[in-house]
Amino acid sequence: MEGIKFRVHTIMPKTLRTEQLRQKEEEARRQKKDEEEKAMRAKKENEMKMQRMRQEKDKQKVEEERRKKEEQRKLHEEYQQISSLKGRYGTMINQLNTDFTPLEYTISGLQLKPAQIRIFMKAAEANKTLKVLSLSRKNLSDDEGVEIAKCLTNNTTLERIELDGNNLGPRTLL
Numbered sequence: 001m002e003g004i005k006f007r008v009h010t011i012m013p014k015t016l017r018t019e020q021l022r023q024k025e026e027e028a029r030r031q032k033k034d035e036e037e038k039a040m041r042a043k044k045e046n047e048m049k050m051q052r053m054r055q056e057k058d059k060q061k062v063e064e065e066r067r068k069k070e071e072q073r074k075l076h077e078e079y080q081q082i083s084s085l086k087g088r089y090g091t092m093i094n095q096l097n098t099d100f101t102p103l104e105y106t107i108s109g110l111q112l113k114p115a116q117i118r119i120f121m122k123a124a125e126a127n128k129t130l131k132v133l134s135l136s137r138k139n140l141s142d143d144e145g146v147e148i149a150k151c152l153t154n155n156t157t158l159e160r161i162e163l164d165g166n167n168l169g170p171r172t173l174l
Helices: 016-083 087-097 114-126 142-152
Strands: 104-106 132-134 160-162
Touching (some): 114 142
Parallel strands (some): 132 160
16 A cells, blocks of 8 residues: 555543643644745745756857857958958058058048948057047947947057047947
């Protein structure tokens, strides 16, 4: 008879001592039941915690994959732009890369795409001759602003950069 529990009751006279024994047994059963319930709650809480941790890890993994894809897309876009360098923009990039630039660049008359801004700023990052750069009224967003800030942290030659008339916000400051 597997799974069936038998409970044996002893019949004892109704005295103070037997009443105390019965109360002790009842208290022991209650404590055991409380401990089992507490253990079950702890187990469920632990399982829920583990599930939340797995979900958070999965979420981070998805975000990391999204970030990598975005980075690859940007690199591909930059590669396409670099392979088609020509005109005034191409001349500027070549001058920046060879440290053969005038002291001041004003990017007027050029409509630059985000990938072109990134290429330009990467070239300006290592440049040792450019002192003033004007990127005014280029409709730059926070994304381009962040790229500009990253590239300029390593440039010790550039003394002034003009960014007025752009759509730069608080993310650029970080």
